[in-house]
Amino acid sequence: MALMATTAYTQAKSLDGVTLTIASMNDGFSKVLTELAPAFKEETGADLKVEIMDYGTLLTKTTADFVGDTKGYDLVTMDIVWAGAYAENKYSVDLTDWVKRDAAELDLDDIYPVALKSLGQYDDHYVAFPFAAYANVLAYRKDLLEAAGLKPPASMEELVADAKKLTDPSKKQYGFVANGQKGPAVAQDWMQYNNQLGGSILDKDGKPALNSEANIKSLTVYKELFTEAAPPGAIEYDWGGREESFRQGMSAFMQTWSVGAAAYSDPKVSNIVGKAGIAVAPVAAGMTPQYGVGGWGLAINADIDTSKQEAAWTFIKWVTSKKIHKEFNMLGAGGFMRKSQMTDPDLLAKYDFLPVIAQTYEHGNGEFRPRIPEYPEIQDMLGTAVNSVLAGAATPKEALDKAQEAAEKLF
Amino acid sequence: MPYRFSDRRRLFLFLMAAPAVIYVAAIGLWPLSQGIWYSFYRYNLLRPARTSFVGLQNYVDIFTDEATRTAILNTFQFTIFSVGLQLIFGFCLALLLWRDSRFNRAVLAFLLVPSTITPLVVGLIFKALLGADYGMIGYFLSEAGIGPRTGLLTDASTALWVLILIDCWEWTPLMTLILLAGLKALPADLLEAGTVDGATAWQRFRLLILPLMLPSIFLALTLRTMDAFRVFDSVFVTTGGGPNDATNTLMMLGVKEGLQFFNVGYASAVGNVTLLFIALIATVLLLVVRRADVRINGR
Numbered sequence: 036m037a038l039m040a041t042t043a044y045t046q047a048k049s050l051d052g053v054t055l056t057i058a059s060m061n062d063g064f065s066k067v068l069t070e071l072a073p074a075f076k077e078e079t080g081a082d083l084k085v086e087i088m089d090y091g092t093l094l095t096k097t098t099a100d101f102v103g104d105t106k107g108y109d110l111v112t113m114d115i116v117w118a119g120a121y122a123e124n125k126y127s128v129d130l131t132d133w134v135k136r137d138a139a140e141l142d143l144d145d146i147y148p149v150a151l152k153s154l155g156q157y158d159d160h161y162v163a164f165p166f167a168a169y170a171n172v173l174a175y176r177k178d179l180l181e182a183a184g185l186k187p188p189a190s191m192e193e194l195v196a197d198a199k200k201l202t203d204p205s206k207k208q209y210g211f212v213a214n215g216q217k218g219p220a221v222a223q224d225w226m227q228y229n230n231q232l233g234g235s236i237l238d239k240d241g242k243p244a245l246n247s248e249a250n251i252k253s254l255t256v257y258k259e260l261f262t263e264a265a266p267p268g269a270i271e272y273d274w275g276g277r278e279e280s281f282r283q284g285m286s287a288f289m290q291t292w293s294v295g296a297a298a299y300s301d302p303k304v305s306n307i308v309g310k311a312g313i314a315v316a317p318v319a320a321g322m323t324p325q326y327g328v329g330g331w332g333l334a335i336n337a338d339i340d341t342s343k344q345e346a347a348w349t350f351i352k353w354v355t356s357k358k359i360h361k362e363f364n365m366l367g368a369g370g371f372m373r374k375s376q377m378t379d380p381d382l383l384a385k386y387d388f389l390p391v392i393a394q395t396y397e398h399g400n401g402e403f404r405p406r407i408p409e410y411p412e413i414q415d416m417l418g419t420a421v422n423s424v425l426a427g428a429a430t431p432k433e434a435l436d437k438a439q440e441a442a443e444k445l446f
Numbered sequence: 447m448p449y450r451f452s453d454r455r456r457l458f459l460f461l462m463a464a465p466a467v468i469y470v471a472a473i474g475l476w477p478l479s480q481g482i483w484y485s486f487y488r489y490n491l492l493r494p495a496r497t498s499f500v501g502l503q504n505y506v507d508i509f510t511d512e513a514t515r516t517a518i519l520n521t522f523q524f525t526i527f528s529v530g531l532q533l534i535f536g537f538c539l540a541l542l543l544w545r546d547s548r549f550n551r552a553v554l555a556f557l558l559v560p561s562t563i564t565p566l567v568v569g570l571i572f573k574a575l576l577g578a579d580y581g582m583i584g585y586f587l588s589e590a591g592i593g594p595r596t597g598l599l600t601d602a603s604t605a606l607w608v609l610i611l612i613d614c615w616e617w618t619p620l621m622t623l624i625l626l627a628g629l630k631a632l633p634a635d636l637l638e639a640g641t642v643d644g645a646t647a648w649q650r651f652r653l654l655i656l657p658l659m660l661p662s663i664f665l666a667l668t669l670r671t672m673d674a675f676r677v678f679d680s681v682f683v684t685t686g687g688g689p690n691d692a693t694n695t696l697m698m699l700g701v702k703e704g705l706q707f708f709n710v711g712y713a714s715a716v717g718n719v720t721l722l723f724i725a726l727i728a729t730v731l732l733l734v735v736r737r738a739d740v741r742i743n744g745r
Contacts, residue, residue, distance in 0.1 A: 094706075095705055102708075120492050123492075217686050217687060217689060267588065267596045268577050268578035269596075270600045270689065271573075271599065271685075280579065285579065408493060411492075411707055415706070419688075419690065422688050422690060423689065423690035423691075426688070426692075427602070428602050428690040
């Protein structure tokens with residue numbers, strides 16, 4: 036009896052009896068979070084409950100929780116593009132002072148600035164803390180390029196030319212694949228290309244500039260790639276369909292988030308084991324390199340009690356710490372963001388494309404999808420506009436003019 | 447005294463009905479009135495600070511915005527053609543299955559299979575079948591050079607028609623079932639008398655069966671029309687309203703505005719417009735059928 040009491044005493048942890056509930060996006064990291072929960076309990080005594088949802092459900096349920104002040108979730112995985120809405124409505128705890136206080140413990144210098152800024156901050160305040168950054172990269176087929184005597188493209192112009200060269204519908208072989216499906220899928224992929232071709236969604240004053248000359252030009256190129264080099268069904272692909280077509284061996288080039296790269300060498304889901312390469316995404320000839328960065332931050336629900344908020348902050352510090360975040364990626368989360376991870380021998384042995392990700396983060400741009408409160412609507416307008424161009428229902432100028440007109444009403 | 451008795455009886459009935467009345471008011475009338483109230487506001491849950499009273503502006507927007515007008519027209523096209531085709535197919539099948547035999551009973555059982563699958567799953571099945579790259583039907587169509595290269599669901603000229611046919615596949619059996627029940631309830635002696643009097647099959651159909659079937663037809667039409675007008679699941683999973691806005695419907699619009707953008711004001715207005723349209727259609731259907739009834743049956 037005395038022994039049991041002593042054991043209980045020595046095992047008492049700072050967060051005994053606390054349960055933290057995370058609303059998590061169903062991505063590579065969600066399963067890993069559940070796998071890490073026992074270790075967190077072991078160290079702090081707190082239980083971690085991970086509720087995994089798809090993107091739409093996550094947004095709906097967490098917004099309902101914030102708006103209704105129902106305290107359903109303590110922590111929320113926040114998509115980079117929600118930062119504006121979080122900041123404007125004060126949904127999450129402002130972490131700025133805590134980050135300053137615990138800067139040494141957080142080892143901020145080891146985190147890429149682009150991740151710190153775009154995954155966590157809005158107007159110089161931390162609405163979330165970076166948790167899983169993704170790099171936009173170019174996945175390509177080494178074997179097809181080699182057979183055609185080509186090297187991975189150094190510019191967007193080369194990418195377009197090579198994609199056309201590698202297309203042969205009679206062999207069901209296509210040069211290029213991207214999201215074509217109406218909605219966020221096509222909007223986000225196009226915004227990515229648009230950024231690499233020098234276009235931008237907002238002008239210098241932060242007002243919408245959807246129908247700028249550069250944007251119209253880049254949409255023309257995008258349409259050309261779809262008609263001349265993409266699989267016929269690409270117009271209805273979203274992220275899953277796009278990755279599937281690459282893994283099945285139908286497409287030679289695909290721009291994608293680094294998070295999918297591990298699957299190309301998994302024989303259970305991939306026909307192209309050993310044939311896929313990862314390179315930095317090309318930009319237009321003569322342009323200063325800037326690569327797309329996206330991903331997720333962890334935000335603390337502002338409605339919950341102060342003690343819970345601090346427990347949640349303990350979890351954030353724990354999961355983003357050097358040691359645990361490495362473990363997190365060793366388990367396949369796919370969200371690298373610390374500089375030390377890029378040279379870590381264990382991680383490099385598992386993911387040989389880390390140097391490409393490092394280069395992407397060094398010249399990263401987390402703003403190519405504007406992180407403003409109006410983003411969801413702008414994304415939808417672009418999703419319809421770009422899709423209508425791909426479907427042949429409008430010219431790039433017509434579609435973007437119409438979207439611009441609608442976007443202006445939001446501001 | 448009878449006077450007092452009736453008073454108490456009224457009180458008793460009122461108390462008996464009260465729970466149901468309160469329940470319906472709570473879950474039906476309250477949200478409905480809230481929905482009407484919200485529809486006069488520009489109110490977004492993500493931007494509560496910018497809420498403002500806009501009067502009828504949301505309704506004006508619905509009817510002046512090109513995308514919304516397309517959605518309304520698509521909804522009407524979908525409803526008219528899918529319910530129309532289902533009525534024709536359903537009537538033909540019901541006539542074929544009218545005679546009671548073991549074979550017919552077996553066919554009827556199989557016929558009901560599509561209606562037992564949720565529309566969401568039906569959408570996913572057809573999306574998988576029709577896909578240009580991996581779909582079984584899509585692959586053969588594209589190999590044979592029939593239809594658009596990118597697949598039937600991704601071409602603006604075919605997508606809505608494909609959705610109409612998918613709806614027919616799923617719901618014709620229900621139409622058949624309702625009409626068959628109507629046929630079976632027809633007075634046999636009357637039809638026999640028609641045969642004895644030497645009426646041809648067509649005359650019997652036009653002058654006896656059709657008029658007597660009017661109540662069943664009305665029921666089937668109303669049920670299916672209200673359902674088809676609210677089409678959402680199958681569109682959501684197959685085309686998401688695309689390509690462009692070719693398959694956008696009122697419900698798609700409402701869900702997108704309400705649950706994706708949290709535009710509560712505008713979404714409420716879309717919901718109210720949908721409700722008004724459905725009420726209007728039901729009224730028109732009722733009037734048409736009553737007039738037909740009067741003309742044919744003389745009452």
